[in-house]
Amino acid sequence: MNPPTTTEHPAHTGFAAPAAPSLSLGVVGNCAFSALIDPHGRVVWSCLPRFDGDPVFHALLGGEDGAGAFAIEIEHLDKARQYYDPNTAVLHTELWDTQGQGILITDFAPRFPSRGRFFRPTMLVRRVRPLQGAPRVRVSLTPRFNWGAEMPTITSGSNHIRYVGEQQTLRLHTDASVSHVLSQQPFLLTRELNFLLGPDETLEGGVGETARHFEQETLTYWRGWSQRLALPLEWQEAVIRAAITLKLSMFEDTGAIVAAMTTSIPEAPGTQRNWDYRYCWLRDAFFVVRALNSLAEVGTMEDYLRWLSNAVVGSNGGHVQPLFGIGLERDLPERICKNLPGYRGMGPVRVGNQAHEHFQHDVYGNIVLGAAQAFHDRRLLNPAGLAEFKQLEAAGEKAVLIFDQPDAGMWELRTRARVHTSSALMCWAACDRLAKIALTLQQGERAAYWQQHARAMRERILRESWSEERQAFAAAFGAHDLDASVLLMAEVGFIDPMDPRFIATLDALEKNLCDGPYMRRYDAADDFGKPEVAFNICTFWRIDALARVGRVDEARAIFETMLRARNPLGMLSEDTHATTGEMWGNYPQTYSMVGIINAAVRLSAAWDTVI
Structure with missing residues (x-):
């Protein structure tokens, strides 16, 4: 079995600068689109609404500092570990700080049979929960449109943020603090949080229950396919x-x-x-x-x-x-x-x-x-x-x-x-x-x-x-x-x-x-x-x-x-x-x-x- 990705970092204060680009990347997708995720849980490449579309996350190819990525970071990062749920396309990234506190990020794109067809929305689901302690984390979501040239207009509601561009609009559904996400303000992670990024559409159910349901169904699909x-x-x-x-x-x-x-x-x-x-x-x-x-x-x-x-x-x-x-x-x-x-x-x-x-x-x-x-x-x-x-x-x-x-x-x-x-x-x-x-x-x-x-x-x-x-x-x-x-x-x-x-x-x-x-x-x-x-x-x-x-x-x-x-x-x-x-x-x-x-x-x- 492939060993998980493990990277070590010297102790430091605050949040780490983005690592230099490499091809040590996890891949998640659902046969409609894909996303590439670096060893620290940062989405650095994803073209939407399909493989050959606009790279709304383009940090793999550079651009404006800090833009074109979707990062969930831990303060005082010490080490990281990355691995797939066996026989699936569901990716896990563990981040640990210098005090032994840790978080688990789970990434996937929903794919499973539903109503006589495959349900494969253009949606990236990111779930994060504490593994040990209550570490401080920061969520940074900075999509760009038109190959990095267009900064989206941002609007928000109580549980969502909209990123509006000329050609497409993305909507983030989350049960995290919208204010913290918009300001990239660090906060203590004391419970499970969910982030569902996809088309500008409303969810039929609650954010957490939808994310949990999508994850379980997606795991079941891939395990059956591999079997x-x-x-x-x-x-x-x-x-x-x-x-x-x-x-x-x-x-x-x-x-x-x-x-x-x-x-x-x-x-x-x-x-x-x-x-x-x-x-x-x-x-x-x-x-x-x-x-x-x-x-x-x-x-x-x-x-x-x-x-x-x-x-x-x-x-x-x-x-x-x-x-x-x-x-x-x-x-x-x-x-x-x-x-x-x-x-x-x-x-x-x-x-x-x-x-x-x-x-x-x-x-x-x-x-x-x-x-x-x-x-x-x-x-x-x-x-x-x-x-x-x-x-x-x-x-x-x-x-x-x-x-x-x-x-x-x-x-x-x-x-x-x-x-x-x-x-x-x-x-x-x-x-x-x-x-x-x-x-x-x-x-x-x-x-x-x-x-x-x-x-x-x-x-x-x-x-x-x-x-x-x-x-x-x-x-x-x-x-x-x-x-x-x-x-x-x-x-x-x-x-x-x-x-x-x-x-x-x-x-x-x-x-x-x-x-x-x-x-x-x-x-x-x-x-x-x-x-x-x-x-x-x-x-x-x-x-x-x-x-x-x-x-x-x-x-x-x-x-x-x-x-x-x-x-x-x-x-x-x-x-x-x-x-x-x-x-x-x-x-x-x-x-x-x-x-x-x-x-x-x-x-x-x-x-x-x-x-």
């Missing part, structure tokens, strides 16, 4: 936390899955590799769906297929862009937000993502792979059939047309187009899986058609991506530089992992892209130079490849290293600095959490070894 997971024997706590984090990354209203909950956390210090990941990439979403499917959590796939069908049908059989807004928005213009200085002052802060304009040809394979299980899995409420297969064939036909054409590749290179091996590989996967689906549907003629295309593509890829100079499959047709994404060849069933060419490729990648256990993406310079940090999913691809070629002990050792690289709450961002071990890149990164699940499932001992 139904088909877990590997080993590393269960890590897998459960990864699975919950992936579930929290879904925008259930449409079925979209965000790549991460943040924007503009640099991939490496001072590099300007800062991107907005609060959107749905078809590539990332496929990997999320497949990982959860491996744990028998198919509900996320059913929701995602609803989103995917709308995205693909909207393309009318033509070009499909690699990412969309979570509401199926196609236009995501990229701009620089000048109001916020960025994570640790390392701007720019980007809003939107220019990659929506890219041609990334692996997308067609991701479409087919993301939908394939729906044709074979009899557990689904709405299994796919012949009509869905015919729609999916349009993606396959597009893959046939463009599989050997230059594109931006899965790493979204902005100034260089080539025939990327990974893109061609996924086009092959589209044809291969369509053939298998056709056989399941007893469509023999169509199966033969897709098998023919898959064979032809495979021959081209094996021939044109192989580099005699590097003795490895290269990043692109006719190229000699290396790219970790070719390891997917074994994972998607393109090549026998014991093929000497695959083994040689793995050796070459380890020699040229690895910094100890960690693996970088590629060895050629891109728009910003050569990558400096390890890309976590590449390390997990290496783990998978090692296991497939029989180097299981090495795979397990590297997996244990990656588990230690997580923050104390069990989560990973996009990148790991091989020297410092620090996390970089957007957070929490679905790709990375997928890697935890995949590695545990592949490497775990079987249940029949203990029962």
